[in-house]
Amino acid sequence: MERRKFIQHAGLAGILATGIAPAVRAESPAIRWRLASSFPKTLDTIYGAAETFSAKVKEMSGGKFEISVHPGGELMPPFGVVDGVQQGTVECAHTAPYYFFGKDETFAMDCAIPFGLNSRQMTAWCYDGNGFSLFREFYKNYNIVNFPMGNTGAQMGGWYRNDIKTLEDIKGLKMRIGGFGGKVLERIGGVPQNIPGGEIYQALEKGTIDATEWVGPYDDQKLGFQKVVKNYMYPAWWEGGPQLVLYVNSKAFDGLSAENKAIIQAASSYAHVEMQAKYDARNP
Amino acid sequence: MERRKFIQHAGLAGILATGIAPAVRAESPAIRWRLASSFPKTLDTIYGAAETFSAKVKEMSGGKFEISVHPGGELMPPFGVVDGVQQGTVECAHTAPYYFFGKDETFAMDCAIPFGLNSRQMTAWCYDGNGFSLFREFYKNYNIVNFPMGNTGAQMGGWYRNDIKTLEDIKGLKMRIGGFGGKVLERIGGVPQNIPGGEIYQALEKGTIDATEWVGPYDDQKLGFQKVVKNYMYPAWWEGGPQLVLYVNSKAFDGLSAENKAIIQAASSYAHVEMQAKYDARNP
Known part of the structure; x- marks a missing residue:
């Protein structure tokens, strides 16, 4: 111009x-x-x-x-x-x-x-x-x-109130699990829950859920899951x-x-x- | 203001x-x-x-x-x-x-x-x-x-005029190798060469070098090494x-x-x- x-x-x-x-x-x-x-x-x-x-x-x-x-x-x-x-x-x-x-x-x-x-x-x-x-x-x-x-x-397999040794232990297990993996959990008898990160601790403490996965040690520790349950497993086949x-x-x-x-x-x-x-x- | x-x-x-x-x-x-x-x-x-x-x-x-x-x-x-x-x-x-x-x-x-x-x-x-x-x-x-x-x-281990089977085959081997890995090659008897990517093909063709490494198949093919020598090895321990x-x-x-x-x-x-x-x- x-x-x-x-x-x-x-x-x-x-x-x-x-x-x-x-x-x-x-x-x-x-x-x-x-x-x-x-x-x-x-x-x-x-x-x-x-x-x-x-x-x-x-x-x-x-x-x-x-x-x-x-x-x-x-x-x-x-x-x-x-x-x-x-x-x-x-x-x-x-x-x-x-x-x-x-x-x-x-x-x-x-x-x-x-x-x-x-x-x-x-x-x-x-x-x-x-x-x-x-x-x-x-x-x-x-x-x-x-x-x-x-x-x-790659993520950890999450926190479980009770140890998981056989497929039987999955039956009825109420687990907070992210995304599509829940569909697979459901097929083997589990009950997947879609819960936001900020609300998991309370659900685990109250007994609304028996298990949860989030990310890995750094985050999981911040969310405090180790204070409520003691079994930490690996790997998370649902999210590579x-x-x-x-x-x-x-x-x-x-x-x-x-x-x-x-x-x-x-x-x-x-x-x-x-x-x-x-x-x-x-x-x- | x-x-x-x-x-x-x-x-x-x-x-x-x-x-x-x-x-x-x-x-x-x-x-x-x-x-x-x-x-x-x-x-x-x-x-x-x-x-x-x-x-x-x-x-x-x-x-x-x-x-x-x-x-x-x-x-x-x-x-x-x-x-x-x-x-x-x-x-x-x-x-x-x-x-x-x-x-x-x-x-x-x-x-x-x-x-x-x-x-x-x-x-x-x-x-x-x-x-x-x-x-x-x-x-x-x-x-x-x-x-x-x-x-x-991770990179490939490079192209060699002759197959490498024992440490003896490294003795006197003139190889274009990137960086600090050359120092290690030297210790086991090789002769490292620091040659820019665009000049390797010619050196290999002329016989100035016996072997070279660059990156991996996608790049190496573009530089045409496979037209001159036939042995391609893996892995490159010198660059993870x-x-x-x-x-x-x-x-x-x-x-x-x-x-x-x-x-x-x-x-x-x-x-x-x-x-x-x-x-x-x-x-x-």
Whole structure:
């Protein structure tokens, strides 16, 4: 645009407004979003990925794009985040897709299925293989734009009130188990429960459940399961490398500039690597 | 800053200049850097990481920060990149640090050492452990600010003109081998050679070397080793997960805005994940 035309079009007021824009922006960010996590704030690994993501977006945008992070239950129930993003109640969410296999079993594929991919295979499928574009297509049904954002690596088999020695011990076992693995547990006589991370301890203490799995020693200790039950088993055949995902409301995403779209992608990527690094360092 | 003071300070010409800045910036990026890679352009995995990095920086900065990527040999020899960054001939480089263990054996630690860390362990050490801050300290001696940028995962043991059956077959074996592993080869009678990726084929064909290792099937086939020699062996005990690194001249880095520093970090992180994903998908 030529300078003369620009002046004609904008007028002096417009030029002044542009001129002082940086000073105004420094005080109030141009874009404010909310992120609903499915996880409790106590877990710096899994909840922390959303905080890392948010911090990187803020840094890269020079403070012009701020995303506040809210733990499970603060804005909506931990398992309400797909509905929340779909309806636009929040602009984005961070969750483990397999929680939603009741809506559609495809969700589980974007996280972990029994005897499925390990974390490097998941990342390879999503960054270089066909996985990512398949999920983009699937999530359109939910007004969601997805980004891989974290992986716990291989998990432990969980905490059991009583020792498990034979298949008989599974009969009637009420176990909190993540995702599609519950379907397999059911087939061999167990009673799977889909309970958010922040509510497991209480359920185990009350006796609502007989067993639970979460992630591995670093997180499990923070959630305090060892105070209630004593049998810790390995491995979790139901999740070789569960992937966490950032869900963004598609209308909110489409409204972003190309720069901010790229910033969302790279910030989620940074959080993706960092979460796995934390697990690998702390659950060696 | 108040509007009145701003006007007094800047004058109308200043305001106009600010007003039309976006139109000017769209034509010529505010920052132009050059990146020297140690790798040949034919390898979309390892050379491609620098291109991915550069593309992300451009996207996130809205075209205001452009980094041109140059294959090994174009601006300086493939193994000249540490000197290039140190002296500020280029603003940044992408390389495998173990190439430079002759300068200081510490370089090898930021890449791979015999029977050392695998790729997840390296990333964990650099993103969550003490590795990263140790390397930041070390690289100060070279005016370098470092960022992990890629990992090939476990490697193959390489191509040999003659079959290797006993330690006797190593005696006098002239082998192109990356990094510190060469020191071990030397101890058991071999003759290690430090040759850049783009020059190996010719050395093998001419008979200057008897054997070589590079990465794995996907890359090795592109470099064409199978046309010259027929014995392919496994595993490479000298590199369990060699890390590639982005080197940035510290003066150039210090001159960046906080936004652009964060963009460099996240863009290199994206490239870090993507390179490993490519290797895991293509060398399954």
